[in-house]
Structures are given as structure tokens and as C-alpha cells.
Amino acid sequence: MSRSVQSPPLKPRKTPTQPRAAETVAAIIEAAAQVLETKGFQGLNTNAVARRAGVSIGSLYQYFPGKDALTIALMHRQANQFYKDAAAALNEPTGEAALEYLIAAAVRQQLQRPELGRLLDIEESRPQFRHEITSSGMFLALLVKVLKRNDLPRQSHTDVAAGDIFAMVRGMVDAAGERGESDAANLRRRVRAAVFGYLTGTAGQG
Amino acid sequence: MSRSVQSPPLKPRKTPTQPRAAETVAAIIEAAAQVLETKGFQGLNTNAVARRAGVSIGSLYQYFPGKDALTIALMHRQANQFYKDAAAALNEPTGEAALEYLIAAAVRQQLQRPELGRLLDIEESRPQFRHEITSSGMFLALLVKVLKRNDLPRQSHTDVAAGDIFAMVRGMVDAAGERGESDAANLRRRVRAAVFGYLTGTAGQG
Amino acid sequence: MSRSVQSPPLKPRKTPTQPRAAETVAAIIEAAAQVLETKGFQGLNTNAVARRAGVSIGSLYQYFPGKDALTIALMHRQANQFYKDAAAALNEPTGEAALEYLIAAAVRQQLQRPELGRLLDIEESRPQFRHEITSSGMFLALLVKVLKRNDLPRQSHTDVAAGDIFAMVRGMVDAAGERGESDAANLRRRVRAAVFGYLTGTAGQG
Amino acid sequence: MSRSVQSPPLKPRKTPTQPRAAETVAAIIEAAAQVLETKGFQGLNTNAVARRAGVSIGSLYQYFPGKDALTIALMHRQANQFYKDAAAALNEPTGEAALEYLIAAAVRQQLQRPELGRLLDIEESRPQFRHEITSSGMFLALLVKVLKRNDLPRQSHTDVAAGDIFAMVRGMVDAAGERGESDAANLRRRVRAAVFGYLTGTAGQG
DNA sequence: TATGAATGAGTGTTCATTCAT
DNA sequence: TATGAATGAACACTCATTCAT
Numbered sequence: 112m113s114r115s116v117q118s119p120p121l122k123p124r125k126t127p128t129q130p131r132a133a134e135t136v137a138a139i140i141e142a143a144a145q146v147l148e149t150k151g152f153q154g155l156n157t158n159a160v161a162r163r164a165g166v167s168i169g170s171l172y173q174y175f176p177g178k179d180a181l182t183i184a185l186m187h188r189q190a191n192q193f194y195k196d197a198a199a200a201l202n203e204p205t206g207e208a209a210l211e212y213l214i215a216a217a218v219r220q221q222l223q224r225p226e227l228g229r230l231l232d233i234e235e236s237r238p239q240f241r242h243e244i245t246s247s248g249m250f251l252a253l254l255v256k257v258l259k260r261n262d263l264p265r266q267s268h269t270d271v272a273a274g275d276i277f278a279m280v281r282g283m284v285d286a287a288g289e290r291g292e293s294d295a296a297n298l299r300r301r302v303r304a305a306v307f308g309y310l311t312g313t314a315g316q317g
Numbered sequence: 318m319s320r321s322v323q324s325p326p327l328k329p330r331k332t333p334t335q336p337r338a339a340e341t342v343a344a345i346i347e348a349a350a351q352v353l354e355t356k357g358f359q360g361l362n363t364n365a366v367a368r369r370a371g372v373s374i375g376s377l378y379q380y381f382p383g384k385d386a387l388t389i390a391l392m393h394r395q396a397n398q399f400y401k402d403a404a405a406a407l408n409e410p411t412g413e414a415a416l417e418y419l420i421a422a423a424v425r426q427q428l429q430r431p432e433l434g435r436l437l438d439i440e441e442s443r444p445q446f447r448h449e450i451t452s453s454g455m456f457l458a459l460l461v462k463v464l465k466r467n468d469l470p471r472q473s474h475t476d477v478a479a480g481d482i483f484a485m486v487r488g489m490v491d492a493a494g495e496r497g498e499s500d501a502a503n504l505r506r507r508v509r510a511a512v513f514g515y516l517t518g519t520a521g522q523g
Numbered sequence: 524m525s526r527s528v529q530s531p532p533l534k535p536r537k538t539p540t541q542p543r544a545a546e547t548v549a550a551i552i553e554a555a556a557q558v559l560e561t562k563g564f565q566g567l568n569t570n571a572v573a574r575r576a577g578v579s580i581g582s583l584y585q586y587f588p589g590k591d592a593l594t595i596a597l598m599h600r601q602a603n604q605f606y607k608d609a610a611a612a613l614n615e616p617t618g619e620a621a622l623e624y625l626i627a628a629a630v631r632q633q634l635q636r637p638e639l640g641r642l643l644d645i646e647e648s649r650p651q652f653r654h655e656i657t658s659s660g661m662f663l664a665l666l667v668k669v670l671k672r673n674d675l676p677r678q679s680h681t682d683v684a685a686g687d688i689f690a691m692v693r694g695m696v697d698a699a700g701e702r703g704e705s706d707a708a709n710l711r712r713r714v715r716a717a718v719f720g721y722l723t724g725t726a727g728q729g
Numbered sequence: 730m731s732r733s734v735q736s737p738p739l740k741p742r743k744t745p746t747q748p749r750a751a752e753t754v755a756a757i758i759e760a761a762a763q764v765l766e767t768k769g770f771q772g773l774n775t776n777a778v779a780r781r782a783g784v785s786i787g788s789l790y791q792y793f794p795g796k797d798a799l800t801i802a803l804m805h806r807q808a809n810q811f812y813k814d815a816a817a818a819l820n821e822p823t824g825e826a827a828l829e830y831l832i833a834a835a836v837r838q839q840l841q842r843p844e845l846g847r848l849l850d851i852e853e854s855r856p857q858f859r860h861e862i863t864s865s866g867m868f869l870a871l872l873v874k875v876l877k878r879n880d881l882p883r884q885s886h887t888d889v890a891a892g893d894i895f896a897m898v899r900g901m902v903d904a905a906g907e908r909g910e911s912d913a914a915n916l917r918r919r920v921r922a923a924v925f926g927y928l929t930g931t932a933g934q935g
Numbered sequence: 936t937a938t939g940a941a942t943g944a945g946t947g948t949t950c951a952t953t954c955a956t
Numbered sequence: 957t958a959t960g961a962a963t964g965a966a967c968a969c970t971c972a973t974t975c976a977t
Contacts, residue, residue, distance in 0.1 A: 129956090129959095129960075129961070131955095131956090131961065131962095132960085132961060132962095135961080135962085151443065151444070152358075156945085156946055156947080157946075157947060157948080158945090158946070158947085166962075166963090167962060167963045167964060168947090168948080168963085168964070169948095169949085169950085169961095169962065169963050169964060170961075170962050170963075172947090172948065172949075173960095173961070173962075176948095177947075177948080178946090178947065178948095229442075233439050236435075236495065237357070238357075271507075274492060274496065275489055275492070275507050275511065277492070278485075278488040278489045278491070278492035278493075279484075279485040279488050279489055279511055280488075281488055282484040282485050282486075282487055282488020282489070282491075283481055283484045283485055283488070285484070285488075286480060286481070286483070286484035287480075287484075289442065290480065300519075301477075301481050301515070301519055303518070304514070304515050304517075304518025304519045305481065305485055305511055305514060305515040305518070307514065307518060308510070308511060308513065308514015308515050308516075308517055308518045309507070309510050309511040309514050309515075310514075311510075311514055312509070312510025312511070312513060312514045313506075313507060313510045362970085362971055362972075363971075363972060363973080364971070364972085365971095372937085372938090373937060373938045373939055374938085374939070374972095374973085375936095375937060375938050375939065375974090375975085376936085376937060376938075378972095378973070378974080379936075379937075383972075383973080384971095384972065384973090539940090540939090541938095541939075541940070541977090543940065543941095543976095543977090544939085544940060544941095547940080547941085563855065563856070564770075568966085568967060568968080569967075569968060569969080570966090570967070570968085571967095578941075578942090579941060579942045579943060580942085580943070580968090580969080581940095581941065581942050581943060581969095581970085581971085582940075582941055582942075583969095584968090584969060584970075585939095585940070585941075588969095589968075589969080590967095590968070590969090641854075645851050648847075648907065649769070650769075683919075686904060686908065687901055687904070687919050687923065689904070690900040690901045690903070690904035690905075691896075691897040691900050691901055691923055692900075693900055694896040694897050694898075694899055694900020694901070694903075695893055695896045695897055695900070697896070697900075698892060698893070698895070698896035699892075699896075701854065702892065712931075713889075713893050713927070713931055715930070716926070716927050716929075716930025716931045717893065717897055717923055717926060717927040717930070719926065719930060720922070720923060720925065720926015720927045720928075720929055720930045721919070721922050721923040721926050721927075722926075723922075723926055724921070724922025724923070724925060724926045725918075725919055725922045774949085774950055774951075775950075775951060775952080776950070776951085777950095784958085784959090785958060785959045785960055786951095786952085786959085786960070787953090787954085787957095787958060787959050787960065788957085788958060788959075790951095790952070790953080791957075791958075795951075795952080796950095796951065796952090
């Protein structure tokens with residue numbers, strides 16, 4: 112029939128109760144990740160995802176009300192994964208250690224599946240997705256907390272600094288992943304240099 | 318017919334010699350820019366561009382062999398514009414001044430049409446476009462030259478440093494544009510802090 | 524991508540200027556009529572209509588923004604056709620003659636393409652179509668005018684009477700068409716009996 | 730799997746003997762009625778019916794071999810209900826009283842659940858359902874009997890008259906329901922005027 | 936050369952129906 | 957027997973591209 116008048120649904124359609132269903136959902140999300148990695152945005156279509164997941168297109172729509180909801184689910188999965196790792200930063204004794212941990216977590220996440228991370232970073236900026244839970248959102252939130260620690264150079268506008276640092280880090284790790292870098296330690300060192308250099312250079316200004 | 322299976326042509330179909338044709342080409346490219354800015358990737362389609370340019374879809378295809386060629390032409394236009402401004406950096410007496418100039422040029426370019434710049438930065442990473450002349454390419458090339466100046470902290474791998482700095486700067490200015498920042502001086506100052514902090518922090522390592 | 528957030532468009536997409544386009548539009552509408560007649564509501568799909576019209580699905584969507592718009596165009600075509608015939612009723616000297624003319628026009632319209640008329644009568648009651656110009660709407664509007672003539676039995680509520688008569692006539696001619704009746708004169712006579720019987724029976728009450 | 734290519738089964742799959750099953754069947758049919766009333770034809774799908782009935786889709790298919798069978802069951806339920814009321818018309822002493830009773834029953838039925846009645850009237854005309862037991866069928870059958878009574882104006886073709894009257898009445902009560910009328914007495918009066926007016930007007934002709 | 940009508944492969948989504956558990 | 961996960965044909969609609977005029 113005609114198009115829906117409703118705004119497109121973004122939330123999962125049903126929470127799978129049976130284990131089989133949970134497997135299906137996970138398989139679909141992972142398939143989406145793989146399609147995105149290998150075929151890019153253009154190749155990411157619901158039929159391709161269903162095919163790669165080894166399920167029918169109908170099954171995909173049992174659990175995701177639309178293509179966007181699928182993308183969001185993937186974002187959430189990545190955000191969760193990142194958060195599990197990165198949240199430990201808050202346990203570090205010093206701000207410096209916490210910030211280093213956060214950088215390390217970002218590098219780890221990115222070098223694990225570089226293309227996926229890069230493309231999801233791009234997706235996150237689409238208006239439809241602005242308010243979703245994302246790895247970037249997690250990163251930024253943790254960053255704001257860490258930057259308020261005493262031992263780090265005091266910023267006049269913590270949120271601006273957090274935004275800048277987030278953007279720098281994301282830019283650098285995305286680019287590194289795109290170039291095929293795999294030496295995490297090396298990348299970590301360079302990102303640290305940029306971040307701490309920024310903090311020192313902006314301290315007290317503003 | 319259907320979309321070509323062959324690798325589609327990316328070069329302009331004809332170089333317009335008559336002034337009338339040149340105007341048409343320019344109008345189409347600007348229309349593409351406006352559609353991209355206002356409607357995003359999804360809204361960027363050849364019919365919409367032709368309509369906004371005030372030409373028929375047939376005319377568009379007279380000058381551009383396909384959608385990608387149009388995008389590339391837009392990239393080239395922006396790259397040229399940027400280069401005209403940024404190339405003057407090489408005339409600066411010191412490396413520091415040159416680098417500052419380059420940063421300023423990047424900030425200028427970005428704050429002028431933030432969404433356009435941001436979206437084109439994304440487009441540039443698509444495999445089809447990897448080898449095209451882009452603002453980013455210009456920026457990176459100039460950066461490599463500038464970083465070799467004597468007065469800047471020596472980097473063990475100039476190209477890596479250039480890549481990092483380029484990524485940082487792009488990340489920061491794109492994010493600033495996305496947030497709607499318009500204070501160029503302020504942004505410039507923060508980017509400078511990041512860049513020089515990075516250079517200092519990485520100098521001699523590696 | 525995802526579904527439109529707009530309410531579905533019901534108006535024609537472009538008014539054809541070239542004669543070729545006008546032909547195409549007419550062919551599509553007639554094809555819709557034929558598909559509806561032969562396959563019913565369930566068989567009325569855009570692909571089938573395009574196929575029967577001998578045009579591509581793309582052409583159909585050049586002129587009609589959606590399936591509903593196509594149905595509406597068909598309704599309008601039938602309404603126009605009916606109105607051209609039925610409006611002459613107002614020229615009749617007496618109310619009785621006018622009413623008879625109107626009935627005759629309704630019978631003519633219905634026996635010409637009975638199934639089409641019947642199915643469109645049903646379609647007209649769908650909420651999406653309630654405010655469109657339809658044969659029924661034309662009929663009802665003319666009826667209201669005619670019933671106010673002096674020589675017809677005065678009704679306490681002209682609009683109610685018009686509604687009733689309209690419903691009776693439509694019910695009878697639809698049913699006759701469904702049964703395959705083709706004797707217009709006979710049907711006309713029976714409808715007349717019902718209508719004038721009603722008018723006499725309700726006159727002055729209310 | 731896909732929709733059957735065979736002519737689908739229309740009869741209930743099993744006659745429920747256990748009271749529990751009978752309840753389930755009744756719940757499903759009532760759910761179908763409610764979905765039809767609230768969502769129209771478009772919203773009437775087996776999953777929605779099962780959900781509203783509070784049973785699984787699998788259970789629905791235990792009792793009904795397909796969607797059409799469900800619709801038919803609903804038609805039969807309404808036909809039975811109508812018949813229980815309307816059959817008493819045959820007990821009336823005069824044809825006139827019988828006919829009035831029949832009209833009253835039709836009005837009652839319609840004003841009780843107007844939208845349901847209207848939509849089922851439409852469904853009944855679909856080829857798949859032409860030979861099913863329906864309220865309309867019951868009405869028509871009773872009408873034929875009543876019209877043969879002596880005291881009513883003799884019709885040269887009783888079946889044609891019955892068809893006409895049935896169509897008039899159905900048209901009027903459906904339209905009244907659609908308009909939201911609830912004054913049964915008033916509607917009854919107008920329908921009576923139409924019916925008796927018709928009988929008088931056609932008497933002896935033919 | 937310019938126009939815009941026409942094309943059709945491709946994509947998102949629905950829903951009747953099946954069947955393993 | 958009841959459940960609900962899974963299926964896939966079918967259908968609405970888009971958009972890059974071609975070509976007759």
C-alpha cells in the first residue's frame with residue numbers, strides 16, 4: 112500500500128526470548144558489520160545482510176523494523192563493547208593514567224576492525240542517528256569525566272576540550288586504520304603526544 | 318537502462334570551451350554542492366542536481382559522464398579553491414609560520430561551508446575517489462613540504478607525522494563545523510595547540 | 524532507505540506537457556481501470572498497471588507519486604466523464620425531468636463499465652479518498668440541487684434525502700451491474716420507482 | 730512458504746468439540762471483527778488477528794486453514810446472528826408486517842456495528858466469497874419469501890424485486906452507518922418509504 | 936545541442952503460511 | 957496441542973542513465 116505516515120521506527124521490534132532467536136539477532140548484526148566492512152555504505156542493504164547472516168529477509172524484519180534500526184543495533188553493539196573496555200579508565204589513580212587508558216582503548220577498538228569503526232563513525236553523524244548510543248558518545252562522556260581530574264592541565268572549557276580531543280583521536284585512529292596500520296603501541300604513542308600536547312598548549316587559555 | 322557494470326567513467330565528458338558551456342558546468346557543480354549540503358548523501362541524485370542547476374538531466378549528462386564524475390568535479394573545485402589560498406603557506410619565511418598559515422587556511426575553508434566540507438571529506442575516503450585530487454590531498458601535500466622545514470621539531474617519519482596532523486586537523490575542524498562554531502580565531506588557536514603539541518611530543522622519537 | 528515521514532502524496536507528480544507524455548498518462552489510467560476490472564483490488568498493483576499500459580514502472584512513477592494517486596486519477600477521470608453527462612440534468616425544465624435525467628445518467632455510467640464503477644464506488648469510501656472528486660460526489664451534489672426544485676415532493680431535510688437517494692441508486696445500479704444486467708431501460712424504470720416512491724413516502728415527514 | 734497457488738481451503742479446519750477450543754475459535758473471530766473495524770481491509774492480517782485474540786499465529790492456523798477461511802467464519806457468525814433475529818419476520822401475520830420486521834432487523838444489525846457491517850458487505854462481493862452464507866444471503870432469501878405474500882403489491886419478477894430492495898436497503902443502511910447515524914427509528918422510516926414506494930411503483934409492471 | 940520522457944535493475948518492506956520445538 | 961521463529965514471494969518505489977525528438 113502507500114507509505115507509512117509514521118516516522119520510521121528505530122527500536123528493535125521484539126526482544127528475542129528463545130535462544131534460537133537471540134542467535135539469529137546476533138548473526139544478523141554481525142552480518143551487517145561484515146557487509147558494511149566489505150561493501151561499504153552502498154553495499155549495505157537488507158537483502159545482502161540477510162543473505163550473509165544465512166537467514167531470510169523476513170527474519171531480519173522480525174527483529175529489526177527497518178534498515179536504520181539494524182544500523183543502530185550495530186552501533187549499540189560496538190558501543191557496548193567499547194564501554195566494557197573503556198569504562199575501566201575511571202578506575203585509574205591519576206587523570207593522566209585514565210586518559211592514557213582511554214586512548215589505548217580507542218586505539219584497541221579501532222585497530223580491531225578498522226573499516227567497521229571508521230564507517231560507523233561516519234554513520235553516527237547522520238541526523239537520524241545523532242541521539243543514539245554510540246562508541247563515540249561513550250568515549251566523549253568518559254573523556255569529559257577524565258578531563259576534570261586535578262592532575263591534568265586545567266581547561267577553561269572542559270566540554271570544548273573534550274570535543275577537540277575526541278575529534279583528534281577519532282581522526283587519527285580512523286586514518287591509521289584506513290592506512291592499514293597495525294602497530295598499536297606506535298599509534299598510541301602518537302595519539303598521546305597529540306592529546307597531551309593539546310592539553311598543555313591550551314591550558315589556562317580561553 | 319541500468320547502472321553500468323563497467324567501472325564508470327570519472328572524467329568530465331568534454332572540456333567546455335565556449336563560455337556558455339562553462340557557465341552551465343559551473344552551475345551544475347554548485348548545484349551539486351548545494352544539494353549535498355542541504356540533503357546529504359541520500360539527497361544527492363542527478364535529477365535533483367539538474368533541477369537545482371536549472372538544466373535538464375540530459376544536459377547534465379552532456380558534461381558529466383555519471384554521478385561520480387560530478388562528485389569528483391565538485392571535489393576538484395574545492396581542492397582548487399583551497400590550493401589557491403593554502404599554497405601561499407610555502408612563501409612564509411619560517412616553518413612555524415607556514416604551518417600556522419596552513420592551519421588557518423584549513424579553518425577558513427571549513428568554516429566557510431562546514432557541511433559541504435565535512436561531507437566531501439567523507440566522500441574522499443570512498444574507494445572510487447581515493448586517487449582523485451582533493452582538498453585533503455592538497456593539504457597533505459603541502460603539509461609534507463612544510464614539515465621538512467628546519468625550524469620545526471624534526472620528525473623521524475615526516476609522512477606519518479603529516480598523516481597524523483592532517484587527520485587531527487581535519488577531525489577538529491569537521492567537528493567544529495558540525496557543532497556550528499564560527500569563531501575562526503578560537504578554533505585556530507586550539508588546532509595550533511594540538512598540532513604543535515603533537516610535533517613537540519613526537520620529536521625525535523620513533 | 525527508510526520510509527517517508529511525509530503523508531503519502533496524492534496529487535499527480537507532473538502535468539505532462541508533451542503529447543507523448545499525455546498519451547502515457549492516459550494509457551496508465553486506462554490500464555489501471557482494466558486491471559481493477561479484471562483482477563480486483565488485490566490485483567491492482569503498480570507493476571501490473573505499468574505492464575498492461577505497456578510502459579515501465581519508472582514511467583508510471585514519473586506521473587503518479589504513488590499507488591493511491593493513480594487510483595485518484597482514475598476516480599477523477601470517471602467523475603469528469605460522469606459530470607459531462609449528468610450536469611445536463613440541471614437544464615431540464617422540471618425537477619422530475621431533472622431527477623429522471625440524473626437517474627438515467629447514473630444507470631448509463633454504471634452499465635457501461637459495471638465492475639469498474641462498482642469497485643470505484645467501494646474505493647471512494649476509503650478514508651484516504653474521502654475528500655477526492657468522485658462520480659459519487661458529483662452525483663450527490665447534483666442531487667442536492669435537483670431536490671430543491673419546486674415540483675418535487677418537499678423534503679424536510681434535503682441533504683438527508685439526497686444521501687438516501689444517492690445510496691439507494693448506487694446500491695441498485697451496482698447490484699444490477701454485478702448481476703450482469705444490460706437492459707438500461709428496465710433498470711431505469713425500477714430505480715425511478717424507488718426514488719420517486721421514496722420522495723413521496725417521506726414528503727413532509729421528519 | 731509462499732501463498733498457495735491452489736484454490737485455498739475455505740472451510741474451518743476442525744470443528745472444535747472441546748469447550749476450550751470453541752472459546753479460542755470465538756475469540757479469534759471476534760478479534761478479526763475488531764481488527765477489521767478499526768484497521769480496515771489493509772489492517773486485517775492474520776498476525777494482527779492472532780495478537781488481538783491473544784493466541785499464537787500457529788493456533789490460528791490450527792483452527793482456520795487460511796485468511797479467507799477466517800473472513801468466512803466471521804461472515805457466517807454475522808449471518809447467523811442476523812438470521813436469528815430476522816427469521817422471526819416469517820411469523821408476522823401480514824406481508825407488510827413481515828417486510829417491516831425485516832427492514833427493522835437490517836437496520837438493527839447495521840447500526841449495531843456499522844463499520845463491520847459495511848466492510849463485510851463489501852467483502853461478500855469478492856469472487857472467493859460469492860457462494861458463502863452471509864447476512865446478505867439470509868436477508869435476500871427471507872425477502873424473496875416475504876415478497877410472495879398476498880397483501881404486498883404483486884411483482885412480476887419477485888427475484889428481481891427482492892434484489893432491488895435488498896440493494897436499496899443495504900445501500901441506505903451502509904451509508905447511514907458510515908455517516909454515523911444512530912437514530913434507528915428515523916432510518917427505519919426512510920428505508921420503509923423507499924421499499925414500499927418501490928413496491929408500489931413497480932407493481933404490475935414488467 | 937538541449938530536452939525530458941522513458942527505462943528497469945535494485946532495494947526496503949509486508950504478510951500469509953509453515954514447521955521445528 | 958500450542959508456540960513463535962522462520963520463510964520468501966510479492967509489491968511499492970527510487971534513481972542513474974539513455975535516447976528519440
